[in-house]
Amino acid sequence: MCQIGAVKFRDGEPVDSFASLVKPHERLNLFEYEKHTELHHITKSDILEAPEWPEVLGRFESYFVEDLPLVAHRAANADAKMMREDCILYRMPMLENGWIDTWALAKELLPNLPNHRYKTICKHFGIDMGSYHQAVDDANGAGQILLKLAQSAHADDFEALEYAWNDAKYNVSGRFPDDLVSYAKSHERDTPNKWLEGMHPTVKKGDACVRCGKEIGDDASYTARKSGMCGTQCKAEALKQAKDLASVIKNFRPISTHYSIYS
Incomplete structure (x- = not known):
């Protein structure tokens, strides 16, 4: 300097x-x-x-x-x-x-x-x-x-x-679904998987998948149905989005950065 x-x-x-x-x-x-x-x-x-x-x-x-x-x-x-x-x-x-x-x-x-x-x-x-x-x-x-x-x-x-x-x-408009952002904002301490489960009720056979709209079939896993989805692909895609949003939130730097050397 x-x-x-x-x-x-x-x-x-x-x-x-x-x-x-x-x-x-x-x-x-x-x-x-x-x-x-x-x-x-x-x-x-x-x-x-x-x-x-x-x-x-x-x-x-x-x-x-x-x-x-x-x-x-x-x-x-x-x-x-x-x-x-x-x-x-x-x-x-x-x-x-x-x-x-x-x-x-x-x-x-x-x-x-x-x-x-x-x-x-x-x-x-x-x-x-x-x-x-x-x-x-x-x-x-x-x-x-x-x-x-x-x-x-x-x-x-x-x-x-x-x-x-x-x-x-x-402030991630357009990058993530609005409902996911809104839910994450009020449940920041939950895991991404908990976000998905909390956002949608468990679905049963014959209900519509909240992600793709398809009818829930016999092959839908309980894990997927618990998040309102028809199968592992929809759940995997939704979970990836949720994890990406969680990463953005986690890596967000606070307004004030404090440094202390040899204190």
Whole structure:
């Protein structure tokens, strides 16, 4: 890491900022490749007299961030990851603040965008990016994205935004049958097989299969009939859909990711 920037928001408006160059740890040769300088326009000479990470983090934690949540785009793969790696190098604890990843949030709340890159979302919301890859401007952009996402979710506060986020795990329209999604939403702790059995009453010979409409015959297994279906093929297809939906729900990442190193 060679720079850090943050913007503090209050009532939807930026009210303060923090910025500092950072002298990289001696084990990190960040300026070995020209692409690093091309990315953020910071040269090796710029950071020769810059403070090292422990001093910068100390000032950032004590005088700026306090116990507020940290917001970043691709937090887990970029900002939080780099901060965590520097803390490991210096054998110091990572900030205990929660993280909100606007990339993950946008991916769930804006599923119809072609991608969820920082530039794409800024363009979608009409956000002025400032100088791209300059820490304070990027921080301000992430904050503006969070505000726009909250507005799009009709969330007036963090609690409402978290509710919208948690509800977004079921934003799978067109991918799974509506009745399956609705049932899973209210019976999330049950197994996929229990979903199917709970959705439909047990059928008997002569009844119609809830999946294909065919008449239940003598060859229908009890397991299939217990889920309202005519045979193993219908049951297998329905169970695969239910398991796929369960996987989506299980792998849904929470809004706030907490990192703790050497605590």
